[in-house]
Amino acid sequence: MLEKSFLNLDDTIASISTAWGEAGIAIVRLSGPQALDIAEKAFRGIKPLKDTPPRYMRNGFLLDERGAPIDEVLGVWFRAPKSYTGEDVVEIHCHGGLLVASKCLELLTAQGARLAEPGEFTQRAFLNGRIDLTQAEAVLGVIRAKSDEALLSAARTLRGELSARVNGIYDSLLNISATLEANLDFPEEDIPYLSQDDLFQSLKAIALNLQDVIYRCKVGKALRDGIKVAIVGRPNVGKSSIFNALLEETRAIVTPIPGTTRDIIEGSIVHRGIPIIFMDTAGLRATDDLVETIGVSMAQKALREADLRLWIIDGSEQLTKEEIDMAMELKNHSHIVAINKADIPQVISLEDVKQMLPESEIMVLSSYDKEAIGELKERIVKKLFKDSAINEGFNATARQIETLKSVLSCVENSISSLASGEPQDLVASNLLEARYYIDRLLGRNFDEDLIHLIFSQFCVGK
Incomplete structure (x- = not known):
């Protein structure tokens, strides 16, 4: 369960919001009802911050416990509800040394601020109605994006595009439910009747809409988390x-000795915006070698x-024979077949493999052929x-995708x-x-354990 303080909006919280280490600037952020009063005790400018219009930078000094200046800083405040958290927010921009930012935070907590929990600023934005839960989770997607495409996917969700699609589905479900309930409860009243065929067609359209949203969420999740490709x-x-x-x-070590690779070796690239994690696995064969047997077991798990x-x-x-058995197993999994060593005489043709796996994607290549390797990357993505x-794609988490699947299951x-x-x-x-699951997805219906699970993944200060 969450500590009580994590959901207490009466506290004024503070944290260093920039990365730890030496830099040009460090930002210390305050949020809560006492943000301005606390900041005034540690900041001195030509005018107090409260006499400075919101969103205007004020030059001043950071004062220690004795009132002595220890750094020249900039102060700015944002009036509720037009701030990141929806509360009064103050930012003090000091020099980015390790000591000065920590000292600034220490001074603010000494005046009554509480150290923020991980993700508490974004959590307050959610609780204060600034953003819904899908947008809050997209903030983490922006932070963790590894490619331009992943960043754009997170930005789409942060702007509310996923919420808009899901809210549209919710409204459609609500309209159907309202008509159904009215027909069931007041059959004698003059209420527009929803025929079985109309109801069926409406639900089918909603199901197709949900399938599209789920697919786009899966794409967004892959853009953020990457896809795993087992080389077997x-x-x-x-x-x-x-x-x-x-x-x-x-x-990976390459030798002509069979069984050289015994453990799973991972390496990643970003291709067309998608992080791809390749797993080089042990050769699949029966063996009496204990260590290699463990490696083969790990390879089968990766497969x-x-x-x-x-x-x-x-x-x-x-x-x-083992490879023919492998072909039969691969029929049940998403796969690509690569006929390797095209730089030396071949005894297996593409047509030979096609006879075993007529529906499979197959290519002939050599590890020395850069063009063929490039084409292989393209085929993996496609x-x-x-x-x-x-x-x-919509930036989405596994939780969000599973919740959308639950909505789809209810509609189906x-x-x-x-x-x-x-x-x-x-x-x-x-x-x-179905509407209950959508409420849970958007954060209109939640419990403290869910909120803790989501926001505990954030860094302190966000």
């Missing part, structure tokens, strides 16, 4: 060489859990994302109930549950 295959087919080529650096499997085949050798999807249950001729009150019950 039997020993000595060139997995580590492909791994090194994809990373454009030597990370099951990865977002995509890159199956490497040695094109210069015939397929083994395998998981539509061409336009990268520019349309309503459609199934209609199709099987079940009473409309069951449909109404499913739609009520």
Whole structure:
């Protein structure tokens, strides 16, 4: 459970909001009902901050406990509700030394401010109605973005585009629910009747809308968190060489000795805005070597859990029984097949593999061919994302995606109930549950454990 202070909006909180270390400027931020009064005790300018218009910088000095100046600073304040938190906010911009920022924070807490918890400034913005919960979580997406595309995805959610789509779905569900409930409770009244066909078509449209939102959220999550690609295959087919080529650096040891790779080695790149985490795994084979057996077990786990499997085949050798078995297993997983060692005579053709895996994407390459490796990166991205999807993603967390899936499940249950001729009150019950999940997604219905889980991931000062 949260400590009481984490949800206490009567406190005035303070924190260093810039990164720790030496820099040109450090910003110490105050938020709460006593922000101005506390700041005035540590700041001295030509005029007091309270006599300075909001959003105007005032030059002055930071005063120690004895009233002696210890730094020349800038002070600025923001009047509630037009501030980041929706409360009165004061910022003191001091020089970015390790000591002076800490001393400024110490002086403010000595005057009655409380040290902020991680994410408490953004949490107050949410509790004060400045932003909803999806926008609050998007702040963390902006901070952690690793590419321009991830940053734009987070900005879309922060601007409220995801909220607008979800609120539109909520309103549609509410309108349907209101008509259903009225028809059920007041059948004798002259209320517009919603036919089974109209209801079915409306719910189908909502389901399609939800599927699109969920897909765009998955794209946004991938832009932020990355996708995992397991490089699998039997020993000595060139997995580590492909791994090194994809990373454009030597990370894995490459030798002609089968079983060289025994542990999972990870390396990441950003391609077309998407972080891709490649996992070089141990060769899949039966072995009596204890250490290699552990490595093979880890490789099988990576194969099951990865977002995509890159199956490497040695094109210069015939397929083994184990590889044929592997082909059958891969049918149930998203994958790409790479026939490696195209720089030497081949005994396996693309058509040979196509006979085993007619629906699979297959390419022939060599780890030495930079153009082919570039094409492989493109195919990995296109395998998981539509061409336009990268520019349309919503920054989303696993929690948000699972909640949206719950909404979709409720709508699909309503459609199934209609199709099987079940009473409309069951449909109404499913739609009520769907609206509950949307309220939870947007933060209109929450508990302290949920708030703690979300905002504890933030840094102190944000």
